Amino acid sequence: MKVFISADVEGINGMTEWCEATKGRPEYELFAQRQVKELAAISEGLHDSDPGIDILIKDGHETACNIVHEFLPEYTRLFRNTGRTPYIMMHGIDQGFDAAIFSGYHSGAGTSGSPLCHTMEPDSIVYMKINDELADEFLLNYYSALYNGVPVVMVTGDEALCQRVKKVDPAILTVAAHVGEGGGVFSCHPNITNRELRETAAKVFAQKSQCSLVLPSHFAMEIRFKDHQMAKRAAWYDGVRRIDDNTIVYENDDYFEVLKAYMFII
Numbered sequence: 001m002k003v004f005i006s007a008d009v010e011g012i013n014g015m016t017e018w019c020e021a022t023k024g025r026p027e028y029e030l031f032a033q034r035q036v037k038e039l040a041a042i043s044e045g046l047h048d049s050d051p052g053i054d055i056l057i058k059d060g061h062e063t064a065c066n067i068v069h070e071f072l073p074e075y076t077r078l079f080r081n082t083g084r085t086p087y088i089m090m091h092g093i094d095q096g097f098d099a100a101i102f103s104g105y106h107s108g109a110g111t112s113g114s115p116l117c118h119t120m121e122p123d124s125i126v127y128m129k130i131n132d133e134l135a136d137e138f139l140l141n142y143y144s145a146l147y148n149g150v151p152v153v154m155v156t157g158d159e160a161l162c163q164r165v166k167k168v169d170p171a172i173l174t175v176a177a178h179v180g181e182g183g184g185v186f187s188c189h190p191n192i193t194n195r196e197l198r199e200t201a202a203k204v205f206a207q208k209s210q211c212s213l214v215l216p217s218h219f220a221m222e223i224r225f226k227d228h229q230m231a232k233r234a235a236w237y238d239g240v241r242r243i244d245d246n247t248i249v250y251e252n253d254d255y256f257e258v259l260k261a262y263m264f265i266i
Ligand SMILES: [Zn+2]
Pocket: 008, 009, 010, 060, 061, 062
């Protein structure tokens, strides 16, 4: 089996502050180690059920240069930094993968499930919607996987995100690494999360055939910016409509065109 893992950090066990997610800050190092331990646990669980497993991990957070490969099993491959394609956190996904997993994901902008709620760009995006529903990074990247015919089989992150994932597709296996409340999170010991990650990852191949591959037939992406100037700039992209001072909409039937529009207007 060939598995694609998109790796973020805000939804790993215990993360509550932006400094913990920011490379170069002293608080970051502990959480970088925690992230790689979670990824190793997922990889080991996949390997438990398929010793011939081929895993590609896309480092997906900020600079995308967070993961130290030496701390992962040898049967993992890694893509660091940006591929300069519209897939962004999903760079490397293609039709050759059997399944996709999102790790360390988090609740999106406009919700309250994490102290670090955001969608893509926390400094510039107030919220994103797709087809009139709030869209988070999970949904954006879920559609990228499905666009390539790859089912999303497992998502890890804050508990509110896990509940939201189950509403999109109840067959996706989830592991809640913490529970957000106000400015903080409740978490169990990281070793317990890691055991649960390994056990859950070992079950994904049995689950795979239950997972949906149905994409919407049309996409209307709405973005509300903090800064009205961003909306004015975005409206120069072909097909973008500015619906008020700070908000734009882009519509297309082809999801890759939506991803392209996002890449150029942000
Ligand atoms: Zn992130």
